[in-house]
Amino acid sequence: MALLMETRLLLRKVKDLRCLTVRWSRVKPKWATTRPKYPATRLALHHFDVAYGSQLGPLWPSVRVALLCEKKYGALINNFSHHDAMAELQLQGCKDFISDTAAAERGGEEVSQSDLQTTSDASVHSNIKCLVFPEETSYLPLLSRPDSDGLLGYYLMDAASVLPCLALDVREGHTVLDLCAAPGGKALTIMQTYDLGFLCVNDSSVSRTMRLRRVLQSYVPKAQLSDAKVHISSFDGTMWGDVERDSFDRVLVDVPCTTDRHSVTEDDNNIFRKNRVGDRRRLPQLQTALLLAGILAARPGGEIVYSTCSLSQQQNQGVVEQAAHLALEQHGIHTQIVDLKPLTQKFSNTFHFAPGLSVGEMVVPHLAANFGPIYMCKLRRLT
Numbered sequence: 001m002a003l004l005m006e007t008r009l010l011l012r013k014v015k016d017l018r019c020l021t022v023r024w025s026r027v028k029p030k031w032a033t034t035r036p037k038y039p040a041t042r043l044a045l046h047h048f049d050v051a052y053g054s055q056l057g058p059l060w061p062s063v064r065v066a067l068l069c070e071k072k073y074g075a076l077i078n079n080f081s082h083h084d085a086m087a088e089l090q091l092q093g094c095k096d097f098i099s100d101t102a103a104a105e106r107g108g109e110e111v112s113q114s115d116l117q118t119t120s121d122a123s124v125h126s127n128i129k130c131l132v133f134p135e136e137t138s139y140l141p142l143l144s145r146p147d148s149d150g151l152l153g154y155y156l157m158d159a160a161s162v163l164p165c166l167a168l169d170v171r172e173g174h175t176v177l178d179l180c181a182a183p184g185g186k187a188l189t190i191m192q193t194y195d196l197g198f199l200c201v202n203d204s205s206v207s208r209t210m211r212l213r214r215v216l217q218s219y220v221p222k223a224q225l226s227d228a229k230v231h232i233s234s235f236d237g238t239m240w241g242d243v244e245r246d247s248f249d250r251v252l253v254d255v256p257c258t259t260d261r262h263s264v265t266e267d268d269n270n271i272f273r274k275n276r277v278g279d280r281r282r283l284p285q286l287q288t289a290l291l292l293a294g295i296l297a298a299r300p301g302g303e304i305v306y307s308t309c310s311l312s313q314q315q316n317q318g319v320v321e322q323a324a325h326l327a328l329e330q331h332g333i334h335t336q337i338v339d340l341k342p343l344t345q346k347f348s349n350t351f352h353f354a355p356g357l358s359v360g361e362m363v364v365p366h367l368a369a370n371f372g373p374i375y376m377c378k379l380r381r382l383t
């Protein structure tokens, strides 16, 4: 009898539970209607599997793993700060990959003809110092301390981002335009070089330009920023040619792109979100318009560096070829691609470069050197 009672009680509990379960499943959680079926990071990865699987072939699986793993940082030393951040970081095992390469060259064996040019480049840029840990570790102390003037000692960034600035080969007195400059890592790198004639940093996004201003204020003395030599603007870069043409010695065109590493790891502000399909499809068109504007802004004989943080052939080589074609067809401007091999060869111990690119150079992420992707191509304006 007691057993029968217990069984009945148990059955009632199960029935109650079933009711509960049914009621629960009837109530749709609020997020069920808004939550995307596939997160943007997954869509990005799928897109890259198709596009880069065929573009990079056997290289893609290792690049894919590296993209999904923690990236490695570099610390750009701020020469304007009184802090000896360099010594501090060196004590922790960091090495300046730029001066190390220059020193190796100076102490090295025979110097070839192509190296002659790059050796002089290295001396020009010995002011740029970027420290990385030599081992397979991504750790870098995240906080840089302000000095007595409130200026920070170093800026954390992808160390490969320094390469387009080195390729730009800025010299004393040069006038430089950074067309898409926010949040400002490359502008800050350029400012570490020589005494520039004039630097114009521009970004079409007002909020990002404010961020760029804050970054520069944290690293560059006030006097230098309020000097007429640095100008911060917020124009649509594609229209730059309407304002100013044929004037800059150097132009950096670091365009918006699919930001491959961000796209496979962060859902926030991801260009692979369903509502941003249009933005993504228009990217090559926007990039071409920006590069064309950069070519128009350079003086004849001036040099332009185009860069992205994407592996996409369409956004890289495709854009360079199309912009050079339009410069000639629409404006009668001849350009020439400058070989960056002599520069990248010097850094082959620090970065992995994609083999056999016909136009430009590209750092590809690798587990043992998890920097990039960074694509760069240098053009010289001939007419």
Ligand SMILES: C[S@@+](CC[C@H](N)C(=O)[O-])C[C@H]1O[C@@H](n2cnc3c(N)ncnc32)[C@H](O)[C@@H]1O
Residues within 6 Å of the ligand: 161, 179, 180, 181, 182, 183, 184, 185, 186, 187, 202, 203, 204, 205, 208, 235, 236, 237, 238, 254, 255, 256, 257
């Ligand atoms: C890759 S980010 C630049 C990163 C920057 N060079 C750095 O090193 O910190 C691309 C930038 O282009 C800007 N941008 C997008 N469209 C633009 C346009 N039409 N004109 C100028 N800037 C634009 C974006 O706001 C974004 O800040």
